[in-house]
Amino acid sequence: MFVVVGVTGGIAAYKTVSLVRLLVKDGHDVHVIPTDDALRFVGRPTWEAISRNPVTTSVHDDVARVRHVALGQQADLVVIAPATANTIAKMAAGLADDLLGTTLLATTAPVVIAPAMHTEMWRNPATQANVDTLTSRGVHMIGPESGQLTGDDSGPGRMTEPERIHEVVTRELRKGSGEAAGRTWLVTAGGTREAIDPVRFIGNRSSGRQGVEVALAAARRGADVVLVAANVAHDVIADALRDPRIRVAHVSSTEQLAEAAEREAPGADVVVMAAAVSDYRVADVAERKITKEQAGGALRLDLVENPDILAGLARGRRDGQTIVGFAAETPAEGETLAERAIAKRRRKGADLLAANEVGFERGFELADNHLVVIDASDAVVADVAGTKRETAEALVAAIIAR
Ligand SMILES: Cc1cc2nc3c(=O)[nH]c(=O)nc-3n(C[C@H](O)[C@H](O)[C@H](O)COP(=O)(O)O)c2cc1C
Structure with a gap:
């Protein structure tokens, strides 16, 4: 199936490499869309090699194939891991200033997000209000988990482990959302x-x-x-x-x-x-x-x-x-x-x-x-x-x- 993996700018991006591997191993056609900030954590060659598909961040790449909406239209599922506070806010507002943003607006497929951030950022009322908005629109949240964060601190904000995200994604892919669901x-x-x-x-x-x-x-x-x-x-x-x-x-x-x-x-x-x-x-x-x-x-x-x-x-x-x-x-x-x-x-x-x-x-x-x-x-x-x-x-x- 056609799976889009959005990756945003958090340390946990390195764990998403495992998620992409698991999805490719299942035989899915996996397309990674990092944000520009995500590429500061894990570079494009890694995503391209692991997903076996070209990777771009900008709406101005591959314009002939209308890539800014094509990936979202083709997707059977979009998963964002890690999802930063910034990207969650952008999603809630419907912003589309990069390829991940346009893809999310163009898709009718199920969207699964795995937030990751420091506890204070997660608990901030702005983030919580954005999460509520996304949940009310049918976006599936996985985590965040409580545990050791990037620094010495610990608390809720840790990204759910890739194996668990993979399980949830597989379950959602099986479920489907079309007119024939349940038949x-x-x-x-x-x-x-x-x-x-x-x-x-x-x-x-x-x-x-x-x-x-x-x-x-x-x-x-x-x-x-x-x-x-x-x-x-x-x-x-x-x-x-x-x-x-x-x-x-x-x-x-x-x-x-x-x-x-x-x-x-x-x-x-x-x-x-x-x-x-x-x-x-x-x-x-x-x-x-x-x-x-x-x-x-x-x-x-x-x-x-x-x-x-x-x-x-x-x-x-x-x-x-x-x-x-x-x-x-x-x-x-x-x-x-x-x-x-x-x-x-x-x-x-x-x-x-x-x-x-x-x-x-x-x-x-x-x-x-x-x-x-x-x-x-x-x-x-x-x-x-x-x-x-x-x-x-x-x-x-x-x-x-x-
Ligand atoms: C070392 C480092 C780690 C970061 N980790 C996170 C994180 O886990 N969660 C988060 O929401 N932001 C994190 N940030 C901040 C984001 O990178 C920043 O908000 C960025 O604008 C996010 O852009 P994006 O959502 O387009 O990827 C981190 C920044 C740095 C420098």
């Missing part, structure tokens, strides 16, 4: 493989990209997601594996996918069957590799029908559960994709059906897609072409709207 989504992705013998299989061209994007889009809106992945390449599923709100279950055949879907569906509020499953499987899977000598000039395979997973889940749906089917179609001459989708939705009994047109050079394996989403009254509730992330966002929005 569980089951999403299937990829293409099943039906074994012919220990070496060969019957498969399809689905890469799993669209299903993974649906899982990520649901997670971005706060859902807990179970992603059942059938033969999805590592580079396609990598972002989902790193997302703490997504649990991935790997399967290969249609039978295994059906088992996983039946196991997970009762706990899901929304089921999106984006995987391309095989309608048929090989009747008798050979124990050993079939050789040319055995098969002769022609090899015949007997295929038997697989259970219709989507129709089964739709029949067994519980109250309040939404079942969404996917259809990769090659419409006949004179037939539209929407007509095809309407007929298929009725046959399957799904609440929504997302159809995309496929062909030898369409739909599969590519970055772009065209989705038409049909609801139970045969209305087209979304018709969107774009990247698979964009089409996933539109589908997830249509599901949530329903």
Whole structure:
């Protein structure tokens, strides 16, 4: 996930290096925004090396990419550690005279701050009033703790240890704050493989990209997601594996996918069957590799029908559960994709059906897609072409709207 770590000008800045390390280790894309004063405590090379991302403090750097708002817009969470009295005051007033200030105003993500300062500064009514203002706006406070401060003195003002901040940040990232928060989504992705013998299989061209994007889009809106992945390449599923709100279950055949879907569906509020499953499987899977000598000039395979997973889940749906089917179609001459989708939705009994047109050079394996989403009254509730992330966002929005 995209995590912004704001660092401000206190001695405890050195401890935040550990926090950044822990977040990077979790697989998050971490962007550190120090204040100018923070860089007097820990320098830019340290932040860049540890976060593995460029670090700037000024709104005038990287202007072409509108960095002063881009980081805040992209963020799944902003954490400020340590948060000085000065920065807390600036946040309460909504000041935006540096990159951290503009980022905080541009974000709608959860904000977590770990104050650190001397006890007198912490207890000062000005600081306390600013903290109250931030808390009333939904900013999460961690600490400060009581203990030894920078000098000989001790009392409340010490920054909470990075391991504990990391725990709170991880919990907040899992919780999410979107419209799907508190809901569980089951999403299937990829293409099943039906074994012919220990070496060969019957498969399809689905890469799993669209299903993974649906899982990520649901997670971005706060859902807990179970992603059942059938033969999805590592580079396609990598972002989902790193997302703490997504649990991935790997399967290969249609039978295994059906088992996983039946196991997970009762706990899901929304089921999106984006995987391309095989309608048929090989009747008798050979124990050993079939050789040319055995098969002769022609090899015949007997295929038997697989259970219709989507129709089964739709029949067994519980109250309040939404079942969404996917259809990769090659419409006949004179037939539209929407007509095809309407007929298929009725046959399957799904609440929504997302159809995309496929062909030898369409739909599969590519970055772009065209989705038409049909609801139970045969209305087209979304018709969107774009990247698979964009089409996933539109589908997830249509599901949530329903
Ligand atoms: C050695 C040293 C340690 C400091 N530690 C803190 C601190 O822990 N908390 C704090 O609020 N200010 C601390 N300050 C003061 C801040 O650095 C100062 O208020 C600065 O303007 C904060 O700027 P910033 O909030 O933009 O980072 C410290 C200053 C020095 C010189």
